[in-house]
Amino acid sequence: MNIIERLEKIDRRIIFILILLAVIIPLLLPIGFKIKVSEPVRIFYETIEELQPGSIVLISSEYDPSTMPEVYPMNQALARHCFAKNLKIIGMGLWPQGIPLNQASMEQAAEEYGKEYGVDYVNLGYKAGGIVVISAVSENIPTTFPQDYAGRSVEEFEVMEGVKNFDNIDLIVSLSAGDPGVRQWIMIAQGRYGKKVSGGVTAVSAPAFYPYLHAGQLRGLIGGMKGAAEYETLIKKSGTASRGMDAQSIAHGLIVLFIVLANVFFIIGKRKKA
Amino acid sequence: MKKQIPLIITFIAGMAMIIQYFIPHRPFSDIQQLFNTWFLIITVFAMILGLGNLLKLHTRRLQRRPSGWWYSIVLLIGFAIMFIAGMVWGIERGTPFDYLFWNVHLPMSSMMFALLAFFVASASYRAFRARTPEATLLLVSAILVMIGRVPLGNYIWDKLPLLGDWIMSYPNMAGQRAIMIGIALGVISTSLRIILGIERTYLVGK
Numbered sequence: 001m002n003i004i005e006r007l008e009k010i011d012r013r014i015i016f017i018l019i020l021l022a023v024i025i026p027l028l029l030p031i032g033f034k035i036k037v038s039e040p041v042r043i044f045y046e047t048i049e050e051l052q053p054g055s056i057v058l059i060s061s062e063y064d065p066s067t068m069p070e071v072y073p074m075n076q077a078l079a080r081h082c083f084a085k086n087l088k089i090i091g092m093g094l095w096p097q098g099i100p101l102n103q104a105s106m107e108q109a110a111e112e113y114g115k116e117y118g119v120d121y122v123n124l125g126y127k128a129g130g131i132v133v134i135s136a137v138s139e140n141i142p143t144t145f146p147q148d149y150a151g152r153s154v155e156e157f158e159v160m161e162g163v164k165n166f167d168n169i170d171l172i173v174s175l176s177a178g179d180p181g182v183r184q185w186i187m188i189a190q191g192r193y194g195k196k197v198s199g200g201v202t203a204v205s206a207p208a209f210y211p212y213l214h215a216g217q218l219r220g221l222i223g224g225m226k227g228a229a230e231y232e233t234l235i236k237k238s239g240t241a242s243r244g245m246d247a248q249s250i251a252h253g254l255i256v257l258f259i260v261l262a263n264v265f266f267i268i269g270k271r272k273k274a
Numbered sequence: 275m276k277k278q279i280p281l282i283i284t285f286i287a288g289m290a291m292i293i294q295y296f297i298p299h300r301p302f303s304d305i306q307q308l309f310n311t312w313f314l315i316i317t318v319f320a321m322i323l324g325l326g327n328l329l330k331l332h333t334r335r336l337q338r339r340p341s342g343w344w345y346s347i348v349l350l351i352g353f354a355i356m357f358i359a360g361m362v363w364g365i366e367r368g369t370p371f372d373y374l375f376w377n378v379h380l381p382m383s384s385m386m387f388a389l390l391a392f393f394v395a396s397a398s399y400r401a402f403r404a405r406t407p408e409a410t411l412l413l414v415s416a417i418l419v420m421i422g423r424v425p426l427g428n429y430i431w432d433k434l435p436l437l438g439d440w441i442m443s444y445p446n447m448a449g450q451r452a453i454m455i456g457i458a459l460g461v462i463s464t465s466l467r468i469i470l471g472i473e474r475t476y477l478v479g480k
Contacts, residue, residue, distance in 0.1 A: 012396040019395045033425035036435060065383035100375055103367065128317040136310040139303070144314075150366040192295065203423075210447040211454060226423055249426035251391065256417050258399040263413070266403050 004272070008265045015258065022254045026246035033249055035242065040213055041230040044198050044220025045081075047171065053086035055170035056163065059106075060185065061091065061098030062176035067202050071175050072101055073228035073241035074200035078173060079109035079121075081235045088159050089121040090169070092145065094133060094180045096126040099149050102175075118157040125149030130180035134188040138166045166193045171219075175200040182209060182218070190217050200227070281471045288469030329353070415441055 051057070059078060063071040082089050091102045103123045115121060124145035127133045136144040141163055142154055154160045162168060172195055174185040182199035189195040196219050201209060203224025212218040222231050225248055228241035291309065294302035332346035356379075359371040366372065404410040421427040422438020467473035 065380040066387035129314045132313045249424040
């Protein structure tokens with residue numbers, strides 16, 4: 001076996017170690033790459049900025065711990081942005097595991113900005129049914145969610161006063177890692193009721209939402225950890241996404257290097273055989 | 275009758291849902307609300323059915339002891355602990371359920387997903403080859419998007435992020451639109467076939 005063949009069939013454990021180092025070293029020794037803001041994230045940010053103080057933002061969390069590194073920083077930054085602008089938040093979710101993550105994000109931001117549960121924000125919790133829950137919420141929120149995530153009646157919360165259906169919601173933001181998620185919110189809330197819908201999704205699913213974005217059906221899109229880092233840059237509050245960008249940059253660079261090297265070896269090997 | 279009644283129910287329910295979408299006024303809006311409520315109730319029962327099935331399956335595995343049967347013990351114990359913790363103390367912040375979610379479920383779930391990074395890197399080295407012109411095009415696009423969409427790309431060449439954005443906004447979007455239109459047409463035709471009783475596979479055994 002010559003050197004090219006050996007390199008082509010390199011032990012995958014070496015690749016694993018290199019990736020591990022590419023992730024760990026930048027996390028321990030930050031490089032501080034400058035983050036450039038993309039247009040979809042800027043639109044998302046501006047959509048929030050346009051809202052008047054006291055406006056109600058519905059944040060629907062459709063993700064779980066497996067996609068948390070990408071979506072949770074968006075959730076945190078969004079809650080901070082809303083509270084900094086004195087907006088009210090109604091949280092809910094079509095994925096059960098997204099509820100505690102959304103709650104933690106809102107609680108953390110509430111603590112930073114002196115906001116109170118029930119007055120400035122509420123978490124309605126999870127309801128099974130996907131797109132039908134959106135349809136039900138569009139008609140009547142208190143009937144669909146008579147209690148919050150902890151079983152307390154929503155009628156006792158100040159933030160829910162006068163909130164009946166989509167007419168009382170100024171912006172809907174879906175943070176999703178799959179279906180049901182942003183797509184279903186666009187189909188019902190935007191397509192049928194003409195509500196403003198913004199989205200935050202994982203990097204792998206972001207390409208699928210570009211048609212909605214360019215058609216104006218989606219008011220801004222945060223894609224993956226990079227998008228979350230851009231959003232953190234815009235709100236001037238560095239978080240886990242900004243800190244993770246160095247590691248992600250180096251890991252992407254290394255994977256691209258692997259692809260290029262593997263193809264160089266492949267072409268050389270092919271020519272030799274020919 | 276076993277055939278006709280389900281067909282009639284499907285037709286009425288399907289037509290009602292179509293009409294209420296385009297005419298969101300009474301009486302159709304009331305029908306929509308009624309159907310939504312029914313759907314949400316049925317979904318909860320479906321979840322209970324799913325949970326029951328899961329427990330039954332793993333209890334059977336414990337009895338029969340096939341290879342890897344001990345994983346079923348983990349599942350059943352995990353299920354019991356989370357269920358009891360949630361039912362007894364609730365799911366609010368600071369409860370045992372919340373503690374288990376943040377300190378057991380969350381790290382394990384994140385870890386499983388994080389392992390993907392290693393396999394993606396290994397697979398990209400071993401399998402991503404420019405064997406055909408199409409594969410080469412895909413490979414070049416992937417490299418440009420991967421590097422263009424992280425800050426490192428900006429340092430390599432300041433036009434790389436623009437190139438990545440262009441790929442996402444035009445070739446990608448055109449492809450996505452084609453897929454979406456195809457899916458939508460497929461969904462419409464299948465739905466119409468079911469509503470009109472042409473597609474009857476859901477009536478299996480009747």
